[in-house]
Amino acid sequence: MTQTSPSAGAPGAAPAALPASIDETVSLLARGDYVADRSLSTALYLALKLGRPLFLEGEAGVGKTEIAKVLAKALGRDLIRLQCYEGLDVGSAVYEWNYLRQMVEIRVAEAAGGADRETLASDIFQDRFLIRRPLLQALEPHAGGAPVLLIDELDRTDEPFEAYLLEVLSDFQVTIPELGTVKAEKPPIVIVTSNRTREIHDALKRRCFYYWVDYPNALRELDILKVKAPGAPEALSRQVVGFVxxxxxxDLFKQPGVAETIDWTHALVQLDQLSLDPETVNNTLGVLLKYQDDIARIQGSEANRILTQIKSELAAHGAV
Known part of the structure; x- marks a missing residue:
């Protein structure tokens, strides 16, 4: 599904300046409640400073999409999102002609009897009949400054569409045969994400700065929970992070991402849990794991083993 989300910033608010340093980039993300390590902030700063798309690759649920959302909100820019899927084409991603309006225009002209075919053909391929999809929207002027364009889960598309993006990402322009080339006056801030279900071609990667978004270590994941689930008891948060x-x-079919860690913590808080116990873990694994084979493997003795291990380790460090 193709989605657009205009007006990410506050209505009427002036767009914020791009960060002038890595430290400012860290602070910008922190204002949006995004806990980023310095290497990610460095990649984002360089992409913003040099006007290059940032290609973020990593497992699902590690926070790739969230970066674009936070960036748009913090900078006061519109967020334009192209959600990729198999079979995505130019008509859904860039533009298409409003065929219904064109047909009405033809019928009206024929009824009036005053237009020849050549003039009519020219008239119906004008800007007013153009339906703008996310990529074309992102290249057009925006009142709040160049928007943030999120091309989400590019690996879900087909290679022909990936090839089409080369012109967009290198020259920030698209070609409409009937109208000519549309080039951005101010290039959008582009974030491309991939869950790596297939390899993305080198030609596209060369047009971007690249960063692999990995699972956070325990300390950073705990910091994330302090921001995203501030109501959770600290002891519970530590146990959740240790368990995850x-x-x-x-060797699970799908390891839990940061999004699942946050969801699980919120669920446990709703259950008034102050600490993990075997029964609660077994009853809530469906919040954390998304495949029955993984749940069946962890439920019972394995969950109890992990729980006993992490409580013992936390107790040894005086954290429980």
Whole structure:
């Protein structure tokens, strides 16, 4: 599905200046409640400073999409999102002609009897009949400054569409045969994400700065929970992080991402849990894990083993 989300910033607010340093980039993300390590902030700062798309690759749920959302909100820019899927084409991603309006125009002209075919053909391929999709919207002027263009989950598309993006990402322009080339006066801030279900071609990667968004270590994941689930007891948050970190060491079909860690913590808070116990873990694994085979593997003795291990480790460090 193709989505657009205009007006990410506050209505009427002036757009914020781009960060002038890595430290300012860290602060900008922090204002949007995004806990980023310095290497990610460095990649984002350079992409903003040099006007290059940033290609973020990593497992689902590690926070790639959130970066674009936070960036748009913090900078007061419109967020334009192209959600990729198999079969995505130019008509859904860039533009298409409003065929219904064109047909009405033809019928009206024929009824009036005053237009020849050549003039009519020219008239119906004008700007007013053009339906703008996300990529074309992103290249047009915006009152709040150049928008943030999120091309989300590019790996879900087909290679022909990936090839089409080369012109967009290198020259920030698209070609409409009937109208000519549309080039951005101010290039959008482009964030491209991929869950790496397939390899993206080198030609596209060369047009971007690249960053692999990995799972956070325990300390950073705990910091994330302090921001995203501030109502959770600290002891519970530490146990949640410890449990999730141990799960990621196992050969699961789908390891839990940061999004699942946050969801699980919120769910446990709703259940008034102050600490993890085997029954609660078994009853709520569906919040954390998304495949029945993974749940069946962890439920019961394995969950109890992990829980006993992390409580013992936390107790040894005086954290419980």
């Amino acid at each position: 970190q141990e799960l990621r060491k196992l």
